[in-house]
Amino acid sequence: MKLSEESRSGEVGAPTSLLVRSKNVIYHAFKWVSIVSIVAIFLSLLLGVVVRYVLSTNLGWVTEVPNLLFPWLTMCAIVAAAAKNEHIGIDLVVEKLPSLPRKGVVLAVDVIAMIAFGTMAVHALDVVEIAGSQRLPITQVAMSWAYWAVVIGFLGLAVDSLINIALVLTGGDQFSEPQVSHGEDGI
Incomplete structure (x- = not known):
């Protein structure tokens, strides 16, 4: 997404541009981890099928890959x-509100989301600690590795909510409209 010249040269241009770029960095980083995860899951399962039918043997570790990567995906x-504001939401009522009440609702929702996601990330650390002693039977990889996805995911959501709050407060929230139309972003 590109900002207009007025936005870049205006009073809120620099902070808004930085915030929008931060959301784009979050989007691309998490998108690529998702892509790598799904490709790795697919390739490992494909390898398992090929080995089973061609060599009549079994690669046990292949069944553990989805256990580790699906939470990351x-x-x-x-x-x-x-990060692209493409999550599920019902904005019908909020869109009908005048500008100031709409910003208040958006701000309140993002504050609640930031607190909730931050709290869930902190509590997920307890799960990581508990799961650290559990190991997958074949690879012996700690199950905590999969649960770190929950911690990092909730932290990512909390940071995204914080950026949305900053966008509303700096007047740059009009630049945080959905930036992708129905998944047509491409890879």
Whole structure:
């Protein structure tokens, strides 16, 4: 997304531009982790099928790859969608409000979301600690590795909500409208 010349040269241009670029960095980072996760899951399962039918043997570790990567795929895709403001929401009532009450509602929702996601990230650290002693049977990888996706995902969502708050407060929230139309962003 590109800002207009007025936005870049205006009073709110620099902070808004930095905030929008931060959301884009979050989007791309989490998008690529999602892509790598789904490709790795697909390739490992494909390898498992080929080995089973061609060599009549079994690669046990192949079944553990989805256990490790699916949480990363899920959480990173959620954060990427939130960074592009493409998450599920019903904005019918909010869009009908005048500008000031609409900003108040958006600000309140983002504050609540930031607090909730931050709290969930902190509590997910307890799960990581508990899961650290559990290991997958074949690879012996700690299950905490998969649960770190939850911590990082909720932190990503909290940071995205914080950026949305800053955009509303700096007057740059009009630049945080959905930037992708129905997944037509491409890879």
